[in-house]
Amino acid sequence: TGPALLHFAGQCAALFPTHPMESLPSISVITVTCGRVRWLESAVASFLNQNYSGPHELIVLNTFPKQNLSFSHPIKTVRIVNLKERPQNLGQARNMAIREASGSVIVILDDDDYALPHHLAFFGEHFRQQPSQDWAWLDKQFWGWGNTIKDIVPGQCPCFAFTKSAWESVGGYPDLSVGEDRVFISKIT
Secondary structure (H helix, E strand, O other): OHHHHHHHHHHHHHOOOOOOHHHOOOEEEEEEEOOOHHHHHHHHHHHHOOOOOOOEEEEEEEOOOOOOOOOOOOOOOEEEEEOOOOOOOHHHHHHHHHHHOOOOEEEEOOOOOOOOOOHHHHHHHHHHHOOOOOEEEOOHHHHOOOOOHHHOOOOOHHHEEEEHHHHHHOOOOOOOOOOHHHHHHHHHO
16 A cells, blocks of 8 residues: 555665666567556556666557547657557557567556556666576566566566567567467567
């Protein structure tokens, strides 16, 4: 709840020292949405509240052609891509969004997810320390889940990050709307 969560987030943020921007990887956060603006607002707010000091951006891919998303005031680190035609499945949509991404590290943030302020800092520090690794996940220290990638269950992939080069090397996400995360993760780990 409120104060306990804020205390926990403060403890987690203290684990990640600040480094000069040039030593931290660039991170692209990918959010695919389809007519779910009421949830999207929280996801965008959680991105804007990140304490990551390295370069980062949010790509919002709007797959609902009847709705044109925009901000009343532009936000430099957030880009909205409105599609005129809906992709056949979520895997295709994620691949389209990742192609738009400029970051070397990709983090998926579903439109109904909320990332704590240390989320990107954890991944940035991980890939700074281990630049040859292709993927990383938030472990039970942060989430209470298991110690291995096999412990990640479908629907909880916001705890997972990967390099854009790893995504390219396996041909991206599969053409699926259900289980696309699990299949993709199994291909790159």
